[in-house]
Amino acid sequence: AVNILEVKDLKIGFEQDKKDIAIVNGVSLQLEKGKTLGIVGESGCGKSMTSLSLMGLLPSEVDWQNGDIYIDQMQINKKSKKEWRNVRGKKIAMIFQEPMSSLNPVYKVGSQIVEMILSHEHISKKEALQRAVDMLQLVGIPRPERVVNEYPHQLSGGMRQRVMIAMALACGPEILIADEPTTALDVTIQAQILELMKDLQEKLQMSIIIITHDLGVVAEICERVIVMYAGEIVEEATVLDLFNHPLHPYTQGLLNSLPDIETEQEYLPSIEGVVPAPADMPAGCRFFDRCEYATGKCKNKPSLFTTNIGSTVRCWLYESGELKGGM
Ligand code: SF4
Ligand code: MG
DSSP states (O other): OOEEEEEEEEEEEEEETTEEEEEEEEEEEEEETTOEEEEEOOTTSSHHHHHHHHTTOOOTTSEEEEEEEEETTEEOTTSOHHHHHHHHHHTEEEEOOGGGOOOOTTSOHHHHHHHHHHTTOOOOHHHHHHHHHHHHHHTTOSSHHHHTTSOGGGSOHHHHHHHHHHHHHTTOOSEEEEESTTTTSOHHHHHHHHHHHHHHHHHHTOEEEEEESOHHHHHHHOSEEEEEETTEEEEEEEHHHHHHOOOSHHHHHHHHTSOOTTTOOOOOOOSOSOOOOGGGOOSSOTTGGGOTTOOGGGGSOOOOEEOTTSOEEOSGGGTTSOOOTTO
8 A cells, every 4th residue: 555645753842941842742643645644632632733734834832842754754843934835836736724714705605715726736817717617616616617707705605615626626636634624514414525535546556644633533534643732643444343343441431422323312421530731741642541450550650552453542451452352
């Protein structure tokens, strides 16, 4: 399998009182060409920072402290701001949760897509507008030649998210990063957007990373999944293995918090406690304070152990690589 994206030992953080504080701490991941990888975790776990770093869009309050990123074997993190602008859109593109979406309310939908295309390609305005119409068609927007002349507020939330996807795909990126792409949408529209992403992936052979707090989204669309906790990867598995054999106590807690499909009961978060603050990370296992299996050993930092089913998990319970009974 060919990896379209590789991240090696990414560390992002900031300095406070002369101390380095990591909010992403040693994240490594691979994305296979044409596949979908989910990154799951609660807000503040570092999943959005990780994805912003892939786009060269880290906020100025944090710095890059370590790590390398390769797209198609090309190292992108050593590139200048200008070069990175080229990578963005052409190689890798991103869509955000709807309220954060980068659609500008004062410009027509068509001009925004055109502008995005022209910032990367030397084609005529007319050709760019035609491509905008084609892209809107591709993402299932009815009467695209009309919608190009509309303003974002004239569209529904679901249609706006389709426009964002059209814009992200307009320059044919190989990788699409979707950060909570459906979180702001109601359930029916959410399902439609996920369906659209699956369709597009097949049609365009795209590689996708979905960042989400929602394991339901992961089950719907991903092949592999990474679970993050407090800035670190705590488990990586195929989606099937993650649901059938959740290994890390945190992953088990997340799965227990899923709503019950039969009773449709609202879920109650079943993991007691809160994520430790970045400045206040325990030296050992970062889940220590919330873990019902914690022992003295867990005051030492566990590494990612590979288990006999192929999942990797950052927990001393799996040091031998054998799954424990009942898990
Ligand atoms: Fe719990 Fe220890 Fe595993 Fe951490 S290493 S998740 S504290 S059992
Ligand atoms: Mg986020």
